[in-house]
Amino acid sequence: MAWFTKTRKPIAPTDKVSRVPEGLYLKCPGCSQLIYNKDLAANLAVCPRCAHHFKMSASERLAMLFDGAYAVHDADLVSTDPLEFTDTKPYKTRLETTIAATGMKDAVMTATGSLDGIETVIAAMEYAFIGGSMGVVVGEKITRAIERAHALGAPVVIVSCSGGARMMEGALSLMQMAKTSAALARLDRAGLPFISVLTDPTTGGVTASFAMLGDLNIAEPKALIGFAGPRVIEQTIRQKLPEGFQRSEFLLDHGMIDMVVDRRELKATIARALLFMGARRSEPPGPSAAAALGVDAAGETA
Ligand SMILES: [Zn+2]
DSSP states (O other): HHHHTTOOOOOOSHHHOOOSTTTTTOTTTOOEEEEEEEHHHHTTOOOOOOTTTTOOOOOHHHHSSSSSSOOOEEETOOOOOTTOOOOSBBHHHHHHHHHHHHHSSSSSSEEEEETTTTEEEEEEEOTTTTGBBBBBHHHHHHHHHHHHHHHHHOEEEEEEEOHHHHHHHHHHHHHHHHHHHHHHHHHHTTTTOEEEEEEEOHHHHHHHHHHOOSSSSEEOOOBBBSSHHHHHHHHTTSOOOOOTTBBBBHHHHHSSSSOOOHHHHHHHHOOOOOOOTOOOSSOOOOHHHHHTTBBBBOOBBB
């Protein structure tokens, strides 16, 4: 259960003395119902009543998609604060506090393992790390992950969750757009598949580079996906934006993405697509996403 409870805040305690232990229930922002934590965990952090998709951490994503153990790459790469940037506080301090809070050195995890028996390189972005922003380290780790897949002859899956380029690294962060895109072009020339998974939110320089370059671009339901935010666009064009603008379903209707897939179907959908695109299983088919997390249908942790 620890994989799940540690990343979501419990409901604030009331003044009344409660017999329910703290953190046992969560309030769903989609339907305002109280959800038993175990029910949510058994459901891959999707509300059982209204299918609201809660955010997942990078490590939860990897655990959900891989069949079992996986090898993490480049976990020690860390930003050097090349511009010695300061906004409301020094970037160096911001990095230090975020590293301490998340236990990660930057906003992406990259790893190799089996996805339903297919050897796959997966990158998962971490929103809790400065809004999942892409700086030099994120760009370098994603590029290395793609190059590693290229050398292995394996497909790539990138799960995006990002506010865009990391402004504290200025133009260096923008260069990561070109760098990751160039690596993906080489992967494409080698005939290896890349599946992009866009989750809530995927915006800015991430949308404007690798997140939209998948052979298949899959979004989770109701995810915010766009370049500039809706408020900025409204102020610029002085027009009211249509209902559901920049959400997955709207983008599917307008041809910006290929599929909207419920998280509970995501692993099976990715595996099916990879096999269709010519990937081969090197191991027998793996367990379902929920089973890979050690959670059975009743919500009990194995
Ligand atoms: Zn709900």
